[in-house]
Amino acid sequence: MAADRPTGRQSFTPSSFIYSPTTHRLRVIAVGLLVAAGCINYLDRAAVAVAEPQVHQELHLSYGQVGVLLSAFAWSYGLAQIPAGTLLDRFGARRTLGVGLVLWSLAQLSATFVRSLxxxxxxxxxxxxxxxPMYIGGTRVCTDWFALDQRALPIAIFNSSSGLAPALAPPLLTWLMLAFGWREMFLIAGLAGFAVTALWVVFYRAPENTNVPEADLAEIRRQDSADVPHIGFRQALWLLRFPTTWGMFLGFFGVVYISWLYATWLPAYLESSRHQSVASAGFWAAVPLAAGFFGALGGGFISEGLIRRGISPAAACRWPTVVGLLAAGLFTIAASQSGNVYVAIGLIACGLxxxxxxxxxxxxxxxxIAPPNVVATLEAVQNVGGSVGGALAPFITGALIQAKGSFVPAFILAGIISFACGLIYLFGTRGKIAA
Known part of the structure; x- marks a missing residue:
């Protein structure tokens, strides 16, 4: 096993290779499909948070039960990460994401007919x-189609769907719910998932299965580490030997915890603590969530700009992660202390x-930082930590609201977690992973 290597500022010169029009066109299609699937993905996740007031009443749920419902998704999502990552690294993104799209669309449709908690x-x-498989698969797609020093921006563009969809979800889903009912809202979202599934199956192919020139394929792989001769769960066990893997696992807990605090409870917070109507909460919730979209997109441009200045790709991704988590924690705590609803919304927007x-x-x-054939598994390990944060955020928030009658303790706790995880990324992810 190679030792972790430093990933600070190094002498790094980005490639000036010019890719063929075919490669450029297929890259645009691949990233466009990922953005579309990612938007549907997050619309489906957000549907329960938007429908929470009506679901709460119709199914006669307590705040604690709502917290359990909001966290159920994250537990199964987290437990499935490593199996999904190993499937992606073994069978590729086209088949694995295609099956995932079908399953999640069916699950969203089934929520139309539920009658109990x-x-x-x-x-x-x-x-x-x-x-x-969605987001770890998307990263694998970008790894397959882009050279090492060009991956941060397309990953950010595709990942921006995790900010764009939550920004669109409150007004769009609120409108659907008020116009047709919350059950019909789930039905429409499920059908949209099947539409994206059809587009993915028809249009996406891995670069090796297209007419991309051999020179383009060679350039994409030129800077990559050698493949790791492990498959399946052996990849995950091998990755756990590296301190950086553990730093990413623990650090991403804070990224998802603070994001899911807002993704699952922001409309309810604006209604109960800031005394907004359902329609008004749906509108104002979109403002900080839109800021989240620009943050997700901006992260890619920040990383690309650092790489252009000679910073290594690893450091150019690591430092914005650290600073972003520290800032998110501070803004979230500040929002909890504001007595003005519009100042609080502005601070939440900065935090997101x-x-x-x-x-x-x-x-x-x-x-x-890792060989291409273990990227999805490494993403999965990192995202298991994030999914634990995503599962605990709505549950702990609901429990604190029930116990304290206020959102303030939940916001302060989320801010502390975010700040602590920023420090974990700072000190725990300094090494690269190589065979």
Missing amino acids: SQFIIARIALGLGES FAANVASSCGWALPAV
Whole structure:
């Protein structure tokens, strides 16, 4: 096993190779399909948070039960990460993501017909299983199609769907819910998933299965480490030998925890703590979530700009992750102390911008520090830590609201977690992973 190598500022010169028009066109299609699938992915996740007031009343749920429902998705999503990563590294993105799209669309449709909390939890568990390959698969697609020093930006563009969809979800899903009902909202979202599934199966191919020139394929692979001769769960066990793997696992907990605090509870927070109507909460929730979209997109441009200045790709992804988490924690705590609803919304917007910069660059980090044939598995290990954060955030928030009658303790806790995980990325992800 090679020792971890430093990833600080190094002498690094980006490639000036010019790719063929065919490669450029197929890259645009691949990233476009990922963005579309990612938007549907997050719309499906957000549907329960938007429908929470009506689901709460119709199914007669307590805040604690709502917290359990909101966290059910994240538990199954997290537990499925490593199996999904090994499937992606073994069978490729086209087949694995295609199966995942079908499963999660069926799960979203099934929520239309639930009549009890237990049925709803089963639907959300199935949704988590189906969505588990999405973002680790997207990173693998970008690794397959882009050279090492060019991956941060396309990963950020695709990852920006995790900010764009939550920004669109509150007004769009609220409108669908008020116009047709919350059950019909789930039905429409499920059908949209099947539409994207058809596009993915028809249009996406790995570069080796297209007419991309051999010179382009060679350039894409030129800077990569040698492939690792491990497959399946042996990859995950091998990756756990590296301190950087553990730093990413623990650090990404904070990225997803603070993001899911807002993704699952922001509309309810604006309604109960800031006394907004359902329609008004749907509108104002979109403002910080839109800031999150620009943060996710901006993370890619920040990393690319650092690479152009001679910073190594690993450091160019690591430092924005650290700074983003530290800033997100500070803004979240400040928002909890504000007495003005519009100031609080502005501070939450800044916090989500920073958190999504960290998310975008954190997602790109495995693609620039590990061999291509273990990227999806490394992403999966990192995202298991994130999924634990995503599962605990809505559950702990619901429990704190029930116990304290206020969102303030939940916001302060999320800020502390985010700050601590920023420090974990700072000190725990300094090494590269190589065979």
